Amino acid sequence: MYMKKRARVDKKQLERFDFEPLRAIRKNVNEKPELENSLRTDFEGTLKAEGVEVDDAFLTKVKDEWRAQISKDIREKVSVAPERYPLLVRVLGRKPIRVHVKVDENGRRVKTKEVSG
Amino acid sequence: MQTGGYDVVVELNEQLISSFLKLGHCMGKFPTFTGTYTLPITDVPASLSEFMDIGYEVSLNKAPEFQIKNDLSLEMSVRGECKFEVLGGIEFELEVEFTVGLVPSFNQATRRFKVDFVEASIDDVELNDTYHLPANVINKLNEILSIAMSEYLNDDVTSIELSPVLFSTDLPYMPPGDANKLTVGLGNLKVLSPQVLAGAVNLLGYNGGNVNAIVDFTDGNHVGIGVGEAGMHRVYDFWWQRTTHPKTVSVTGSKDFDMPSFVDWIDEFVDWIVAIGTLGLVDVDVDLQRVWAEYGATIRFNKLGFDLKPNNVVELSGSVTIDLWCNVYAQIKTTTEIFWGLIEVDEDVSTINPFSCSISGITINLENASGKVAINSDRQLTIDLLDADIDIPLAWDIPEFILDWVVDWAVDQIIDNLPPIVLFPAVIEQTIPGSTVTVEVTVNKLVIDEPEALIAANIETSGIGTYAPYVGNKATEHMEVHRRDCEWAHRIAARNRVYFCELEKAIAAGFNGCAYCLPEYNTG
Numbered sequence: 001m002y003m004k005k006r007a008r009v010d011k012k013q014l015e016r017f018d019f020e021p022l023r024a025i026r027k028n029v030n031e032k033p034e035l036e037n038s039l040r041t042d043f044e045g046t047l048k049a050e051g052v053e054v055d056d057a058f059l060t061k062v063k064d065e066w067r068a069q070i071s072k073d074i075r076e077k078v079s080v081a082p083e084r085y086p087l088l089v090r091v092l093g094r095k096p097i098r099v100h101v102k103v104d105e106n107g108r109r110v111k112t113k114e115v116s117g
Numbered sequence: 118m119q120t121g122g123y124d125v126v127v128e129l130n131e132q133l134i135s136s137f138l139k140l141g142h143c144m145g146k147f148p149t150f151t152g153t154y155t156l157p158i159t160d161v162p163a164s165l166s167e168f169m170d171i172g173y174e175v176s177l178n179k180a181p182e183f184q185i186k187n188d189l190s191l192e193m194s195v196r197g198e199c200k201f202e203v204l205g206g207i208e209f210e211l212e213v214e215f216t217v218g219l220v221p222s223f224n225q226a227t228r229r230f231k232v233d234f235v236e237a238s239i240d241d242v243e244l245n246d247t248y249h250l251p252a253n254v255i256n257k258l259n260e261i262l263s264i265a266m267s268e269y270l271n272d273d274v275t276s277i278e279l280s281p282v283l284f285s286t287d288l289p290y291m292p293p294g295d296a297n298k299l300t301v302g303l304g305n306l307k308v309l310s311p312q313v314l315a316g317a318v319n320l321l322g323y324n325g326g327n328v329n330a331i332v333d334f335t336d337g338n339h340v341g342i343g344v345g346e347a348g349m350h351r352v353y354d355f356w357w358q359r360t361t362h363p364k365t366v367s368v369t370g371s372k373d374f375d376m377p378s379f380v381d382w383i384d385e386f387v388d389w390i391v392a393i394g395t396l397g398l399v400d401v402d403v404d405l406q407r408v409w410a411e412y413g414a415t416i417r418f419n420k421l422g423f424d425l426k427p428n429n430v431v432e433l434s435g436s437v438t439i440d441l442w443c444n445v446y447a448q449i450k451t452t453t454e455i456f457w458g459l460i461e462v463d464e465d466v467s468t469i470n471p472f473s474c475s476i477s478g479i480t481i482n483l484e485n486a487s488g489k490v491a492i493n494s495d496r497q498l499t500i501d502l503l504d505a506d507i508d509i510p511l512a513w514d515i516p517e518f519i520l521d522w523v524v525d526w527a528v529d530q531i532i533d534n535l536p537p538i539v540l541f542p543a544v545i546e547q548t549i550p551g552s553t554v555t556v557e558v559t560v561n562k563l564v565i566d567e568p569e570a571l572i573a574a575n576i577e578t579s580g581i582g583t584y585a586p587y588v589g590n591k592a593t594e595h596m597e598v599h600r601r602d603c604e605w606a607h608r609i610a611a612r613n614r615v616y617f618c619e620l621e622k623a624i625a626a627g628f629n630g631c632a633y634c635l636p637e638y639n640t641g
Binding site: 039 | 376385386387388392396397398399403404405471472503504505507509510511513515517520521528
């Protein structure tokens with residue numbers, strides 16, 4: 001059985017995800033709470049009703065946007081405490097991750113990663 | 118360089134040669150030889166012609182003794198028993214000691230040492246006291262015996278194998294067929310000292326080497342096997358071109374991450390999952406239930422380079438080409454609340470895929486890699502990897518704990534699936550061809566230095582019970598001796614078995630011949 005994390009996520013804390021095709025509907029949700037209930041019951045239908053065409057282009061666009069924001073989140077997290085994320089420091093610095101492998105007489109393998117920037 | 122520039126040098130101590138001669142004697146490799154010598158007298162009347170023939174029967178009643186003389190020639194001392202039949206039916210026996218000059222060689226086809234008999238000279242003749250033959254008769258008999266011995270040793274028993282098969286020509290993970298076995302050529306031999314013989318061969322068509330540069334590296338062990346580095350490269354190249362060992366592997370894995378192990382990323386994960394799932398349009402209560410990654414790689418291994426250094430250090434170089442992918446998933450449960458949150462209804466469990474990364478055709482170099490030459494469990498020379506730096510150029514900005522895990526996994530897959538570096542086939546085969554004798558090898562020395570690998574080992578053959586031609590039943594109510602393949606021999610309890618190389622010794626020890634397989638020695 002896995003541990004769980006229960007959380008309430010307020011839409012305000014996700015405003016950093018721009019989702020450009022949804023800017024208008026997002027503004028409307030803030031002004032009309034019933035729209036949020038409508039989204040809960042029929043997400044895609046409500047989007048269409050609000051003039052958002054949910055097609056491949058839309059999906060590609062929002063995927064690109066969430067990926068970009070997640071990537072930005074990760075960079076910000078690393079920039080705050082780079083010493084805690086040495087591998088990401090190397091990846092973001094376009095350096096390869098160097099793993100030193102040592103195999104002892106009994107075949108046991110010890111792997112250490114280079115953490116210098 | 119102790120192997121004189123040859124690919125393979127095998128060395129054999131005289132102790133092992135002597136024990137193989139004893140083994141050969143016990144296994145009947147020195148058969149009884151019979152013949153007739155006709156006195157070279159012309160114009161003999163027909164009525165006397167039968168008196169011109171001297172029949173003889175020669176058998177070795179004791180295992181020969183082998184020695185390398187100070188002048189580095191080889192000889193074998195043999196004690197034989199001769200029966201003569203003269204004057205149309207009169208029999209008498211002599212015991213004779215003679216010396217056989219030997220020419221050793223290393224048989225490339227069998228990878229065993231052997232000696233060819235070239236010359237027999239009689240050292241001593243002991244007639245049974247009862248005959249009192251005059252000196253001129255003895256001289257004549259010596260002459261006949263010399264001819265007989267010469268025929269016996271040079272015609273019937275031309276050579277004797279003196280060692281186990283010292284190395285195989287079969288490499289691991291090879292397709293069937295002779296074309297995929299090592300070819301052995303240019304055999305050469307040198308007597309290194311009064312204790313040690315050396316044979317030198319090359320592999321796969323190479324023809325270099327200087328026999329005079331070979332040095333004794335047996336260190337008192339029964340056998341030495343030296344393999345030059347150039348020969349190792351030749352073997353590895355041959356193996357790599359033909360092996361059936363996979364050079365490309367595709368592997369997959371998955372990992373569930375326990376939340377405490379990525380506690381500093383949980384809040385971000387929840388945000389990301391909800392942002393993807395709701396596009397940030399609604400407030401939501403969510404249980405993040407599970408985070409896991411599924412990943413895989415296709416790894417193409419290239420041939421590694423190696424360079425022997427002093428003190429069994431092998432520098433390795435090479436690369437692998439890898440396609441690597443990773444998908445990260447999160448499972449969440451969202452709950453819709455009604456009545457101002459007093460009642461929870463309608464739970465939905467969803468799986469979101471926030472990260473989907475892949476990279477193709479990246480070359481990963483093994484930097485600063487080193488290993489050591491070792492004899493593996495199949496007695497083959499291979500290189501064990503000890504150290505390597507592996508650079509993985511990933512451009513994946515994914516959480517550190519996932520990156521860490523996938524990089525470790527990828528490195529493990531590279532190491533686990535690395536094709537072996539086969540330098541030499543199995544040394545000292547564990548059976549002796551054409552016999553039931555097995556060989557136990559104790560490697561006492563493995564020295565790897567810049568130009569070569571030197572192995573020295575002692576060899577124990579299986580006990581007399583695995584090859585003696587006669588089996589006695591020593592239970593007092595039986596005291597019978599049987600041929601090895603007699604069905605009654607198989608019924609003797611192990612505790613009552615006693616083995617004989619020579620039937621005469623069994624009879625002399627009071628055993629009665631089996632009525633079934635040795636009726637001529639059965640006294641009822």
